[in-house]
Amino acid sequence: MDRGAEFRRWKAQCLSKADLSRKGSVDEDVAELVQLLNGREQFFTTSSCAGRILLLDGNINGFEVQKQNCCWLLVTHKPCVKDDVIVALKKANGDAILKFEPLILHVQCRELQDAQILAVRSTHGLEVPLSHKGKLMVTEEYIDFLLETANQKMEENKKRIERFYNCLQHALERESITDLNPKEKIIKKNNSYSRKKKRNREKACGKCVTEDNDKELENDDDPGVSVTIFPEGY
Incomplete structure (x- = not known):
């Protein structure tokens, strides 16, 4: 079997599997981008997240949270309000951390040159400890400030997704023209x-x-x- 046929088989198998994410479906804000990539023969997505605000509770060492070993107190892909965080914090028994995570997109590429088109990194994140051993270590005023910052990052993240989509679409169109010539x-x-x-x-x-x-x-x-x-x- 040639490499192209093997990649197509691998892609078909992956895209036919059930979505095992917590949500069980592709996030609305990244659905168009995922569709664009999966519609090209040289790509397929293996996982994605449009961006989210998380409140995690777990045992940590040096403030390094392992998400698979902790409790998800709150997760939202939309702007977050203080009341929701305060209510969720009451359930914390360990060290709770508020996080903002930007767009996450895992893509399998057929060739190295295909991967180079998608080579993008970002430091547009946020991670702040709020409690220790179940005790709140910050004021509600500070939580207000953190959520304002996280929500601003969420809005900027949406703009970056749109910009990335437009630039990627343009690059793929240019690539198609070059392939024809x-x-x-x-x-x-x-x-x-x-x-x-x-x-x-x-x-x-x-x-x-x-x-x-x-x-x-x-x-x-x-x-x-x-x-x-x-x-x-x-």
């Missing part, structure tokens, strides 16, 4: 090869290179096709 790939690769060959020839001849040319050559690592998912300043 294979000569474009050859031209880009030849141009890149010619520039590097010229650079090597100039170095061999001991030709002086200006600072401006140095900068251009240092950035000349184009493998032939380059796709940028996020605009500058994302």
Whole structure:
């Protein structure tokens, strides 16, 4: 069986399985993105979360919470209010922690170049301890402040999901156009090869290179096709 056929079989098996997440379905805010990826032959999603606010209670060492060994006091994919957190905190017996987790998207890719399109990291999270051994360690005023921050992060997370979807869609459209015009790939690769060959020839001849040319050559690592998912300043 060739690799392409094996990947298609693996994808079909994975997408046919029941959703084993706590919710049992794909989050509304990420459903369109999941559909976009699963509709392309080179991708399929294995798990996803649109972003959530959590209140966890469990035994921790050094404030490192292991979610599989703790109690989920509260989880929401929408903005959270203080009253819900206060009520949930009354159930805490250990060390409760409030967390905001941004978009989580696990994707299986057919080739390395497919994975490079999706290579995105984020530090847009929040994790704060609220109680110790069942005793609340912060004021309600501080909980108000934390929830305001978490809710703001939730709104920003939604904007980032939309921006990611639009940029990914654009990148995949560009990739499809390039696939329909294979000569474009050859031209880009030849141009890149010619520039590097010229650079090597100039170095061999001991030709002086200006600072401006140095900068251009240092950035000349184009493998032939380059796709940028996020605009500058994302």
